[in-house]
Amino acid sequence: MSDKVKVILGVIGADCHAVGNKILNHAISAAGYEVINLGVLVPQEEFVNAAIETDAKAILVASLYGHGEIDCRGLRDRCREAGIEDILLYVGGNLVVGKTDFKDVEQKFLAMGYDRVYVPGTLPDKVIADLNEDLK
Amino acid sequence: MNNVLLIDFGSTYTKITAVDVDQEQVLGTARGITTVETDIMDGLNQALAALFAKTGELEFNKVLGCSSAAGGLKMVAAGLVPEMTAEAAKRAALGAGAKVLKVFSHELSEYEIAEIAALQPDIILLAGGTDGGNQKVILHNAGMLAGLGLDVPVVVAGNKSVAPAVVKILSEKLTEVRPTENVMPKLDELNIEPARAAIRDIFLRRITEAKGLNRANKMVDRMVMPTPAAVLKAAELLSQGGGGEKGLGDLMVLDIGGATTDVYSIAKGDPTVGGVTLKGLPEPFGKRTVEGDLGMRYSAGALLKAAGAEMISRYAVVSPEEVTAYVAKVEADIDHLPQDETQAKIEIAMGKACVRLGADRHVGQLVTYFTPMGTSYVQTGKDLTKVTTVIGTGGVIVNNSEPEAILKGILFDETNPQVLKPQYPEYLIDKNYIMAAMGLLGEEYPAVAVRMMKKYIVKK
Numbered sequence: 077m078s079d080k081v082k083v084i085l086g087v088i089g090a091d092c093h094a095v096g097n098k099i100l101n102h103a104i105s106a107a108g109y110e111v112i113n114l115g116v117l118v119p120q121e122e123f124v125n126a127a128i129e130t131d132a133k134a135i136l137v138a139s140l141y142g143h144g145e146i147d148c149r150g151l152r153d154r155c156r157e158a159g160i161e162d163i164l165l166y167v168g169g170n171l172v173v174g175k176t177d178f179k180d181v182e183q184k185f186l187a188m189g190y191d192r193v194y195v196p197g198t199l200p201d202k203v204i205a206d207l208n209e210d211l212k
Numbered sequence: 213m214n215n216v217l218l219i220d221f222g223s224t225y226t227k228i229t230a231v232d233v234d235q236e237q238v239l240g241t242a243r244g245i246t247t248v249e250t251d252i253m254d255g256l257n258q259a260l261a262a263l264f265a266k267t268g269e270l271e272f273n274k275v276l277g278c279s280s281a282a283g284g285l286k287m288v289a290a291g292l293v294p295e296m297t298a299e300a301a302k303r304a305a306l307g308a309g310a311k312v313l314k315v316f317s318h319e320l321s322e323y324e325i326a327e328i329a330a331l332q333p334d335i336i337l338l339a340g341g342t343d344g345g346n347q348k349v350i351l352h353n354a355g356m357l358a359g360l361g362l363d364v365p366v367v368v369a370g371n372k373s374v375a376p377a378v379v380k381i382l383s384e385k386l387t388e389v390r391p392t393e394n395v396m397p398k399l400d401e402l403n404i405e406p407a408r409a410a411i412r413d414i415f416l417r418r419i420t421e422a423k424g425l426n427r428a429n430k431m432v433d434r435m436v437m438p439t440p441a442a443v444l445k446a447a448e449l450l451s452q453g454g455g456g457e458k459g460l461g462d463l464m465v466l467d468i469g470g471a472t473t474d475v476y477s478i479a480k481g482d483p484t485v486g487g488v489t490l491k492g493l494p495e496p497f498g499k500r501t502v503e504g505d506l507g508m509r510y511s512a513g514a515l516l517k518a519a520g521a522e523m524i525s526r527y528a529v530v531s532p533e534e535v536t537a538y539v540a541k542v543e544a545d546i547d548h549l550p551q552d553e554t555q556a557k558i559e560i561a562m563g564k565a566c567v568r569l570g571a572d573r574h575v576g577q578l579v580t581y582f583t584p585m586g587t588s589y590v591q592t593g594k595d596l597t598k599v600t601t602v603i604g605t606g607g608v609i610v611n612n613s614e615p616e617a618i619l620k621g622i623l624f625d626e627t628n629p630q631v632l633k634p635q636y637p638e639y640l641i642d643k644n645y646i647m648a649a650m651g652l653l654g655e656e657y658p659a660v661a662v663r664m665m666k667k668y669i670v671k672k
Contacts, residue, residue: 157396
């Protein structure tokens, strides 16, 4: 493996939206990170196991189909059991169904242990800037 | 002739069951008052005298015992995340037949260590971290437990990589430290059998001695296990069969006592309808839960609080004031038994409330989510809607004229369809009170135990 900082990327749960995943993969790789892309339909334990195996510094979770809340809940606890409690957890996409104030969504996911929560329509540059900042 | 005597040293009564193994018959049952403080043999001799008065003098080829005397097997469990290894540790302790005083999670503080010392557990189960996972917390907790100031046996069932270090830290201060397999070796994988076996082993060798039960040794060939473990064993045998004798399939057992309500389920509990996703920690096939606030005597006040006077009065068709008054009477005098029809109705309603709440907490739940892709269902815990047999045991059921009225508290409730309780069960009553005894007998004669349970645990 290279000396590049590794991050895990994937679309969680039963969600198979693949396009954004590919774009993020390209953009974050181009920014100098080694992206371990788990693709779509990724269960929580795969994120955790991949992070342990690769000593990744961040897990980037995407969810587009509105199931985000049930799929994402508990991921921080799994990281704790697995000994990677300090890993960065980012999440973004269409996290809930219907018109919900994003502030509420953000609060909910922060409470679930995520470090950053992205509003729909966020560009990869923002995520990369945050990674650079958080991993300084 | 092949007679076996099975003894249950309970906290109040010593209950004995004499069995003729060749004839597969219960020769008789009797009980005496348990006296752990002075001589455990007193209660046993009392029971034997009562038995022989009915059956005449008997000789026994074998004598097996189980016990919940002197508070039973009291344990404290510690893990990392409350819903993960801490829960897994709790389930291992409950499955071993322990009374779980408290479950701790994350790094133990000095306050919590003081609390554990005050609780005076018989055994501590220390877990935390998957294999290859978190090491820090269990190491920290080992250091804290080493400073407990009590010489309590500790079963270590956490991350395998640090198990030797954990054992070393604990062994500097404690006499008995037992490493065993991780209760949760991988995320979402439960492995409680090895910890259960280690707990049971320590119970047999050490705890029976500490509780004075070894004084019964001149009479008892073998103390086999804590009483709740014997009931669990009996339930597993009756469900799964044994020694070539077929079992009854998925079942539940309700044991309502004075202080607690124990609920057992022997079933996989997989979803029974399509399109359901399972979430959360996997469930043990043979599962036991204990509700310390649901009981008929010592816990009558707590039951009133948990159920509310309304629920009990609705079941009994009396006024809430009458319920409150009766519970106060029972609390003031725990030997009080129903004196009239109203009190008898309240007693049945209290039992039904124990069953209802105990089952609600034991079974799984189904949550509905509405998504762009349609309705989606997530199940946590066991789906027990298709359980076919529900067995009642414990004083209030065995000694009641309407045990089915009490057991009906277990029924699936249309107004609470997310609680996955049995829909169409058949009710069987352990009217001779032999379940714990059959669990003991099953250790050596599994097929006989299964056949005898089929014969003696029947419809009222």
